[in-house]
Amino acid sequence: MSAVTTSFPKATAAWDLPSRGKVAMAGLIVAESAIFTIFVVAYLFYLGKSITGPTPREVLETPIVYTICLLSSSLTIHLAAKCLERGIGFAFLGLWLLTIALGGLFLYGTAQEWHRLIYEHGLTISTNLFGTTYYSLVGLHAFHVTAGLIMLSVVAIFGFTGRMGMSQAGRVGVLSMYWHFVDAVWVVVFTVVYVLGR
């Protein structure tokens, strides 16, 4: 055994540090933003550079309904987290399931759009530069929605087994940060692909 006597001069009264979950999620969001930035840059850089068709103007249709679904899911998850903080378990679970449903609906929209593009317009990832960049960017986002939905579903399962109490509010808060981020990315992707890109 070895011992060092330490006598530090002053004790600090209050010592508040940020929550590690929130900081880590913020870090992940910064990193993910950088990845998305690169894909967005590639999309914008290759706009109009495809050698063969189809072009965005010819085939893309603005997915307004599904966008509203995804964006409103940010609101429902926010309300769900608030309900959990206040301990209203029933409302939490309801809003949480609604969030999952809205996210799922958005994914269904993406799937439908891809099906239409592939089977009606013959646009695949290897057709032209537009196909490559479009499927990569939208696909990367859809991948994040899917990952988010899996995590949301895990929480829902815990909710059904009665394990989601007020003590879990912090963790749900971290997860909702991720979901808000996924929504915010959609705002950018939507603007770039469906507004500026046509």
Next chain:
Amino acid sequence: MSSNVITVSVGQTDAKPWVDELHQWLTTVDHKRLGILYILSALLFLVIGGVEALVIRVQLMHSHNNFVSPEVFNRMFTMHGTTMIFFVAMPVLFGFANYLIPLMIGARDMAFPRLNAFSFWLSFLGALLLYFSFLGGSGLYGAGNAPDVGWWSYAPLGARAFSPGHSSDYWTLSLLVSGFGSIGTAINIISTILCLRCPGMKLDRMPLFAWLNLVMAGMVLIAITPLSAAQIMLLIDRYLGGHFFDTQAGGSAVLWMHFFWIFGHPEVYVLIIPCFAFMSEIIPVFSRKPIFGYPVMVAATVCIGFVSMSVWAHHMFTIGMNSYANSFFTLTTMVVGVPTGIKLFNWIGTMWGGRIQFKTPMLFSIGFLFQFLIAGLTGIMMAASPFDWQLSLSYFVVAHFHYVIVGGILFAVFAAFYYWYPKMTGRMLSERLGKWHFWLFLIGFHLTFDVMHVPGILGMPRRIYTYEPGRGWDTLNFIISIGAFIQALAILVFVANLIISYFKGAEAGNDPWDAWTLEWSTSSPPAAYNFATVPRVASRRPLWDLKHPENPDSRYE
């Protein structure tokens, strides 16, 4: 006044069966063990990457040499570059960060111990994936084995047509996987520093080591991710028939260059900033003075963090950018030299008037200061785009960045080894072997990399596997190769020192250097829980306060 006693058990001495021991190492989530695993894996790949460098140097020893075929030569420089950056420099720096940050800020572990283990194994398995390409890279096509298109893998060389088989796929996946590991570690470092500091450890009281690694981790988040994104695109090109970098379908080879260097240049700072962190801890202790200009040091680091994000295209002056881009990147590159210069002056200011002790860590630190200055100066030379047009892709560039990476980063890492080895193992590294290591490495380094500038100026291009006699390159290349072998000898001395001192070194005790940061307040090696009682600090040098209760730093803050 509060007082507490840090009591730390030395650890169990009962011999455990080696299988148990191995199992504990493989499943560990302890930041200290993971730090050591990072460092050991880096040392392993340092030796492998070093052997690849020696193969390159033997081949170039004289003109028309036939030591290896051109194909093997290409694989060697590709693997050497990739290995040294991703599987030596990054892991060794992450290893020290992992080991030291919780100890320095008075925490018991990193913020996410399991994420920490996950990140380490990602990066280590990424390295294995890269080296598996020697066996599996030929795939069904039977063409090539290890990747051979350079560590940049410039488009279209990385495309299916020019890189058949799976060698480039192993390279891509390896960097993608280890990149995710780096992002995990960076998130962990940031959360640890921001959320786990011990009471009293305000941001402006943190050791500079923690500050600089915080900046480094922040840079990793935005610098490594573009590479990951580019690797995903390359995989889409190679496997799904995408056209990101396919020039025949309108894709752009230059875009790959941009994406690669948006990662590639900040990466240099990701590597050098932790080395600045080593310097900022070691130089004050061996000068017996507190660091000069602490706030300026922090500000300069943050400044480097920002500015270095906008210098990447100075790697691309010769591809024909317009004059605005050339001027912009010339300017930013020169600007980034300013905060870096401030740091050099701060270290010299720390040494100035101090009672300098020339122990091995300090010798390597002084070597670092001198060589990093020269590396910076050749960097400024090439920041001027017209100068770069002349010397880009020549051995002058190779000499420049090896001056940064070997003369700067590696020297700093050696200093860190000699300084913190006693903390990690409880034994001192031999000073005698240390001095041999230092002088041999210094001589070998200067022989190789000072001389290497000259064939570059004489027009020797990089990446050629051989050259014609009578161009005035033969003698120079011979000297360069001799220097490489002297460096290899010095590394052998170093490895011998690590092994011999582990068994026979002098007992280190808690605080062999009479230092001031918290890691020296606990036992060597520290117990699994680091601190029996979480310490409280009141100044930047908590151990100084402890040793000098009559005149603590806290009185002046």
